[in-house]
Amino acid sequence: MAFQNINTCRSFNYTATTAMSALTSQVCTEVIIYNRTGQTIAVYDKNYTNPNNAFILSDGDSFVLRGLTNSNEVSALTLSGTGTICYRTQFFSNYSQG
Numbered sequence: 001m002a003f004q005n006i007n008t009c010r011s012f013n014y015t016a017t018t019a020m021s022a023l024t025s026q027v028c029t030e031v032i033i034y035n036r037t038g039q040t041i042a043v044y045d046k047n048y049t050n051p052n053n054a055f056i057l058s059d060g061d062s063f064v065l066r067g068l069t070n071s072n073e074v075s076a077l078t079l080s081g082t083g084t085i086c087y088r089t090q091f092f093s094n095y096s097q098g
Contacts, residue, residue, distance in 0.1 A: 013084050014087060015085075026070065032090070035059055036059070039081060041083075042055070043065070044075045
Protein backbone atom coordinates (compact mmCIF):
# COMPACT_ATOMS: atom_id res chain seq x y z
CA MET A 1 0.00 0.00 0.00
CA ALA A 2 1.38 3.41 -0.97
CA PHE A 3 2.03 5.99 1.75
CA GLN A 4 -0.49 8.82 1.77
CA ASN A 5 0.48 11.93 3.72
CA ILE A 6 -2.69 13.37 5.29
CA ASN A 7 -0.73 16.02 7.17
CA THR A 8 -1.80 18.79 4.82
CA CYS A 9 -1.34 22.22 6.35
CA ARG A 10 -3.04 25.44 5.25
CA SER A 11 -2.51 29.06 6.29
CA PHE A 12 -5.23 31.70 6.45
CA ASN A 13 -5.71 35.38 7.29
CA TYR A 14 -9.00 36.21 8.97
CA THR A 15 -10.41 39.71 9.50
CA ALA A 16 -11.82 39.70 13.01
CA THR A 17 -14.44 42.15 14.25
CA THR A 18 -16.42 42.49 17.48
CA ALA A 19 -18.97 40.01 16.05
CA MET A 20 -18.09 36.38 16.72
CA SER A 21 -17.52 34.38 13.56
CA ALA A 22 -16.22 30.89 12.78
CA LEU A 23 -12.90 30.45 11.00
CA THR A 24 -12.84 29.24 7.38
CA SER A 25 -13.64 25.54 7.08
CA GLN A 26 -10.60 23.27 6.70
CA VAL A 27 -10.29 19.66 7.86
CA CYS A 28 -7.60 19.47 10.58
CA THR A 29 -6.87 18.23 14.08
CA GLU A 30 -5.44 21.50 15.37
CA VAL A 31 -5.33 25.22 14.66
CA ILE A 32 -2.49 27.58 15.55
CA ILE A 33 -3.85 31.10 16.14
CA TYR A 34 -1.57 34.15 15.81
CA ASN A 35 -3.08 37.41 17.06
CA ARG A 36 -1.88 40.20 14.76
CA THR A 37 -4.88 42.48 15.33
CA GLY A 38 -3.11 45.14 17.38
CA GLN A 39 -5.53 44.43 20.23
CA THR A 40 -6.88 41.67 22.47
CA ILE A 41 -9.02 38.89 20.98
CA ALA A 42 -11.26 36.17 22.42
CA VAL A 43 -11.11 32.69 20.87
CA TYR A 44 -13.77 30.03 21.42
CA ASP A 45 -14.06 26.39 20.38
CA LYS A 46 -16.79 23.78 19.98
CA ASN A 47 -19.63 26.33 20.38
CA TYR A 48 -18.65 27.23 23.94
CA THR A 49 -19.53 30.92 23.56
CA ASN A 50 -19.76 31.94 27.20
CA PRO A 51 -17.08 34.58 27.93
CA ASN A 52 -15.85 32.36 30.76
CA ASN A 53 -14.83 29.77 28.12
CA ALA A 54 -12.77 32.16 25.96
CA PHE A 55 -9.04 32.02 25.37
CA ILE A 56 -7.97 35.65 25.70
CA LEU A 57 -4.94 36.48 23.54
CA SER A 58 -3.09 39.78 23.62
CA ASP A 59 -1.66 41.19 20.41
CA GLY A 60 1.35 39.15 19.35
CA ASP A 61 0.31 36.06 21.33
CA SER A 62 -0.26 32.64 19.77
CA PHE A 63 -2.09 29.53 20.90
CA VAL A 64 -2.67 25.98 19.62
CA LEU A 65 -6.14 24.45 19.86
CA ARG A 66 -6.07 20.65 19.56
CA GLY A 67 -8.73 17.97 19.42
CA LEU A 68 -10.57 19.44 16.45
CA THR A 69 -11.94 17.88 13.29
CA ASN A 70 -12.36 21.15 11.36
CA SER A 71 -11.14 24.72 11.78
CA ASN A 72 -14.75 25.98 11.65
CA GLU A 73 -15.11 24.63 15.21
CA VAL A 74 -13.08 27.69 16.26
CA SER A 75 -14.61 31.19 16.48
CA ALA A 76 -12.97 34.50 17.31
CA LEU A 77 -13.72 38.16 17.88
CA THR A 78 -11.88 41.32 18.83
CA LEU A 79 -12.76 43.12 22.01
CA SER A 80 -12.90 46.38 20.00
CA GLY A 81 -12.39 47.34 16.36
CA THR A 82 -11.09 45.06 13.61
CA GLY A 83 -7.81 43.35 12.84
CA THR A 84 -6.15 40.36 11.22
CA ILE A 85 -5.82 36.97 12.85
CA CYS A 86 -3.43 34.59 11.11
CA TYR A 87 -3.96 30.88 11.61
CA ARG A 88 -2.61 27.59 10.37
CA THR A 89 -4.45 24.30 10.21
CA GLN A 90 -2.57 21.02 10.53
CA PHE A 91 -2.69 17.40 11.64
CA PHE A 92 -0.79 15.47 14.28
CA SER A 93 1.87 17.87 15.55
CA ASN A 94 2.57 15.51 18.46
CA TYR A 95 1.78 12.26 16.68
CA SER A 96 4.23 9.48 17.43
CA GLN A 97 5.05 7.40 14.35
CA GLY A 98 7.15 4.87 16.31
